[in-house]
Amino acid sequence: MSNVTVVGTQWGDEGKGKVIDWLSTRADMAVRFQGGNNAGHTIAVGDKTYKTALLPSTVVQGKLSIIGNGVVVDPWALLDEIARARSVGLSVTPENLVISEAATVVLPLHRELDLAREARAGDKKIGTTGRGIGPAYEDKAGRRAIRYADLADPAALSDRVERLLAHHNPLRVDLGLQVLAAEDVLAPLSEVYPLLAPHIQPVVWRRINNAIANGRRVLFEGAQAAMLDVDHGTYPYTTSSNTVSGQVSAGAGVPVQAMGRVLGIVKAYTTRVGAGPFPTELFDETGERLTRGGAGGLGAEFGTNTGRKRRCGWFDAVLVRQSVELNGVSGIVLTKLDVLDGFPSVKICTGYELDGESIDYLPARLCDAQSLVPIYEECEGWTESSQGIRDWEQLPEAAKRYVRRIETLVGAPLFLLGTSPQRDDTIVLKDPFEG
Ligand code: IMP
Numbered sequence: 345m346s347n348v349t350v351v352g353t354q355w356g357d358e359g360k361g362k363v364i365d366w367l368s369t370r371a372d373m374a375v376r377f378q379g380g381n382n383a384g385h386t387i388a389v390g391d392k393t394y395k396t397a398l399l400p401s402t403v404v405q406g407k408l409s410i411i412g413n414g415v416v417v418d419p420w421a422l423l424d425e426i427a428r429a430r431s432v433g434l435s436v437t438p439e440n441l442v443i444s445e446a447a448t449v450v451l452p453l454h455r456e457l458d459l460a461r462e463a464r465a466g467d468k469k470i471g472t473t474g475r476g477i478g479p480a481y482e483d484k485a486g487r488r489a490i491r492y493a494d495l496a497d498p499a500a501l502s503d504r505v506e507r508l509l510a511h512h513n514p515l516r517v518d519l520g521l522q523v524l525a526a527e528d529v530l531a532p533l534s535e536v537y538p539l540l541a542p543h544i545q546p547v548v549w550r551r552i553n554n555a556i557a558n559g560r561r562v563l564f565e566g567a568q569a570a571m572l573d574v575d576h577g578t579y580p581y582t583t584s585s586n587t588v589s590g591q592v593s594a595g596a597g598v599p600v601q602a603m604g605r606v607l608g609i610v611k612a613y614t615t616r617v618g619a620g621p622f623p624t625e626l627f628d629e630t631g632e633r634l635t636r637g638g639a640g641g642l643g644a645e646f647g648t649n650t651g652r653k654r655r656c657g658w659f660d661a662v663l664v665r666q667s668v669e670l671n672g673v674s675g676i677v678l679t680k681l682d683v684l685d686g687f688p689s690v691k692i693c694t695g696y697e698l699d700g701e702s703i704d705y706l707p708a709r710l711c712d713a714q715s716l717v718p719i720y721e722e723c724e725g726w727t728e729s730s731q732g733i734r735d736w737e738q739l740p741e742a743a744k745r746y747v748r749r750i751e752t753l754v755g756a757p758l759f760l761l762g763t764s765p766q767r768d769d770t771i772v773l774k775d776p777f778e779g
Pocket residue numbers: 355356357382383384470471472473474475476477478567568572581582583584617618619
């Protein structure tokens with residue numbers, strides 16, 4: 345099996361973009377299987393930086409890029425992204441960008457609902473990306489969503505929109521939003537549909553399965569991360585999709601065995617955006633220093649997509665170990681190690697205390713997850729720079745010990761280690777597509 349699935353192991357923003365880009369040079373095609381434009385990947389190649397949200401990373405290589413049925417796709421956001429990709433010289437065509445006709449359409453009414461609910465929730469808000477992702481998945485589960493296949497049939501689409509509005513208009517009234525007529529939804533859709541129609545394809549799942557049968561290397565690109573999974577994350581402070589590796593099967597239409605090796609992306613410390621439990625969060629100068637990123641602020645912790653400042657804290661081995669188990673992680677990719685350069689010592693959370701008892705998992709009950717006291721072990725820091733190093737042997741000795749300790753605590757071997765945002769600043773211990 346020569347496929348690779350990439351998942352985040354923390355709360356997102358682990359640096360998946362760079363890893364996915366590195367892998368996409370080795371893959372034949374990439375498939376997104378969940379999430380929407382709440383994701384945000386930054387890909388740096390030479391002096392060029394690409395920011396993607398919906399487009400699979402293989403667009404940078406001009407290879408086949410598939411947006412699977414499990415993705416919720418805002419057509420306006422996608423068109424903007426395609427235009428931006430073309431403006432930096434990338435070729436996006438119906439041959440290399442395919443959207444599953446079973447993917448769900450994110451509409452402006454989803455965004456409005458997301459934002460209005462968050463505004464009403466005040467200090468109880470989730471801190472969503474405001475892209476309408478939650479409401480779109482709600483409509484999907486409620487069987488009233490518009491799917492890309494519906495756009496081809498105006499009569500059926502009208503019916504679907506009526507049904508959708510019967511649900512949304514009472515909510516809109518309650519939130520002080522304007523009531524919508526079917527035409528308010530249909531007219532904008534009729535403008536974007538012709539632009540996307542050449543990319544919308546039937547039986548995309550078979551195309552992926554056939555590619556696998558023919559020995560093609562498929563990269564399944566996860567977005568967000570395990571601790572934001574709607575079942576396994578810090579619910580209700582999660583996203584609205586399943587983000588764990590098992591979702592590859594449902595969200596792309598392939599058997600579970602197709603996911604191949606699972607690569608868990610692990611940041612060398614912990615961050616999260618939005619609200620919710622975060623046991624190792626730091627509120628002091630150390631937290632600020634992590635937010636500023638490594639030397640020169642290369643890794644500064646501000647969201648790719650929304651520009652929000654990320655909350656920062658020490659590495660939490662308990663939650664990454666949980667992710668390793670939930671996802672069946674074969675190997676980890678450690679990112680942003682260079683941000684820790686120059687710290688006199690670094691801490692790792694190895695367990696939690698809850699009501700005087702020690703536990704080794706993130707509890708499902710919100711009030712428990714909010715009351716955890718991290719148990720730390722302290723590791724020696726390193727003064728030398730690890731930035732840009734491409735050979736394991738050249739890493740500072742204390743940095744090597746820190747990485748080896750992480751492997752042991754999370755229960756998965758290191759495959760790759762990133763030492764700067766650049767694609768080639770990567771130490772390869774094992775190529776996930778090989779062997
Ligand atoms: P939503 O996915 O926009 O509904 O947001 C729900 C939660 O997931 C919020 O805490 C967001 O900040 C978080 N979230 C969603 N997508 C990402 C991501 O790609 N990286 C990090 N956090 C994310």
